[in-house]
Amino acid sequence: MRKLLFVIGLGLSLPLAAQGSLAPADYANRQLEDAGQEARAAALMEELRCLVCQGQSIADSDADMAGDMRHLVRERIQRGESPAEIRDYLIERYGEWVSYRPAPERPIFWPLYLAPVLLLLIAGWMVRRRFRRPRP
Template sequence: MKALIALLLALLSLPLAAQDSMPPAPYAYKQLEDPGLEARARGLMEELRCLKCQSQSIADSDAPMAGDMRHQVRIRIAAGEDPEAIREWMMERYGDYVSYAPVVSRLTWPLYAGPLVLLVIAGLLLWRRFRRKA
């Protein structure tokens, strides 16, 4: 019985081992030959978050997923795509969290409006309190 469980665990862990043993994408660690294009790609990579590390940009992360994202950025920059279009594509694919420059949308506007509402409420409460004392 123990041997059967060990065999099942070994078989279930094979996909995990295969994920990291795959070779990196060609442009994961190789820079573009044109320095201008590489600078544009590098600038965008600094603004995109690694989803696995979550505290590093894809330019700084060594995670395989970040390598794949760097590859996509470099391929698209080399093809002449605009960095902002690439950022939008990444955000569509991975969600708004991937960008260090968040956008205001129907889902994120409360994050921007919340502090302002709290500031107005605090101001009204202070005004009301000081008005009573006077």
Template structure:
């Protein structure tokens, strides 16, 4: 199957291309899993880049394109997952770890002062 030319070429409108690139950098490649679709060389990432560029060129807002990609591939495809019952622990973990670290450090400093 031939790749869509928009998988590897830029949109003619620089403003649209900037929107597409920003969106592509925030979407995860479902094949590579550690790279964004902007950085991945996987064929599926190329197809996803082409889809993003086609939709942006057609006038779709980046938020609408992101929502469509999340609907199609699941919330995991986004590097910025929405806050939900399943993802709240991911958002709360850094704060909870910081509080636990401060509490442990406070206890350690109290013991050394005595």
């Protein structure tokens, strides 16, 4: 019985071991003093996806990785980099998936924009064939 309680207690304590032991980065949860810089950082953080949560932006996520990314964004904004430069850096580092706004100018995304138009044309052609009256 003691062994069973020990195993259950050990299993329940595993999530505690998974918690990060590092202190959060300086700007992970602290805003910049300059309101204009903070506004640019906040807008950019809404456009970036948390790599851990996958469904939240880094502005909304509580994951350690999102905190590190918020710190990186605020630190680079404070140094004078533009949001576009920071976004490009993060896309280069983590891939296009990190951004909620894919770049439409890249050829890899053209099928995403052309597929709906193509499907509508095919559907229209099929409906036209289906309801066309036979000629005597």
